[in-house]
Amino acid sequence: MEAPLSWSVETSADGPRILLVEDEVDMLEVISETLADELGGVRIRAESQPLGAAALLEREDFDLLVVDLRMPLMNGFQLIERARRLKPDLPTVVVTGYPSADSAERARRLGVRAYLRKPFRPEELVAAVREALAG
Numbered sequence: 001m002e003a004p005l006s007w008s009v010e011t012s013a014d015g016p017r018i019l020l021v022e023d024e025v026d027m028l029e030v031i032s033e034t035l036a037d038e039l040g041g042v043r044i045r046a047e048s049q050p051l052g053a054a055a056l057l058e059r060e061d062f063d064l065l066v067v068d069l070r071m072p073l074m075n076g077f078q079l080i081e082r083a084r085r086l087k088p089d090l091p092t093v094v095v096t097g098y099p100s101a102d103s104a105e106r107a108r109r110l111g112v113r114a115y116l117r118k119p120f121r122p123e124e125l126v127a128a129v130r131e132a133l134a135g
Contacts (some may be wrong), residue, residue, distance in 0.1 A: 005048040009033075015041035016133050021053040021079060022046075022095070023071040026116070031066065031095070031125065038060040038126045050074035057083050062090065063130055069096040069103060077103075080110050091132040094119065 005025055009032055018035065020029040032046045045062070047053040050071045057065075057079075065083055069076035076094060077128035083090050087097055094107050097118040107115045 006046065006052055009036045011043040013043075015043055016134050017043045017045065017061065018064045018066060018129070019056060019060075019062040020044055020046045021048075021050055021067045021071070021076070022067070023048055023050070023068060027068075028097075034122045034125060035066075035129060038122070039129060050076070053079060054082050057086055061087075063093045064129065065090055066129065067092065067094060069094060070098050070122060071080070077106060077110070078111070080107075084110065092135070093125075093128050093132050095125070 005028070020028065020032055020035070022031060028046050028048055032044050034132055035042060035044055045056060046055060051073055054074065065080070067076040078094055083092070092112045093114045093116065094112050095116045095118060096103065098115040104115050113132040116124060116128060
């Protein structure tokens with residue numbers, strides 16, 4: 001398991017706050033950089049450990065959750081459920097390398113706005129995030 005990493009990227013002091021949770025550090029970096037580059041005016045908090053992300057959700061206010069499904073210690077669905085208890089209307093985008101009809105249906109039932117299968121094109125991610133932030 002890779003060492004936990006957490007960082008923030010701000011392209012605006014008052015833009016939407018995105019919590020990005022992905023245990024694969026390379027993918028975390030790619031997604032973070034893509035969103036920062038393509039969505040000027042956002043504040044991204046990148047977290048490689050779901051337990052760290054859960055703590056952030058309790059302490060900070062976010063406008064969007066972007067989360068992987070398969071992670072150690074806590075899966076993405078568990079994190080989404082925890083987020084829903086804290087902020088029921090938090091828009092969520094799922095990214096997964098292990099898509100299935102069951103997980104897509106579970107995501108739909110949890111109110112996930114977009115379900116992206118890895119590998120996805122950067123423009124698919126950007127479009128999904130824009131749509132989720134727009135409501």
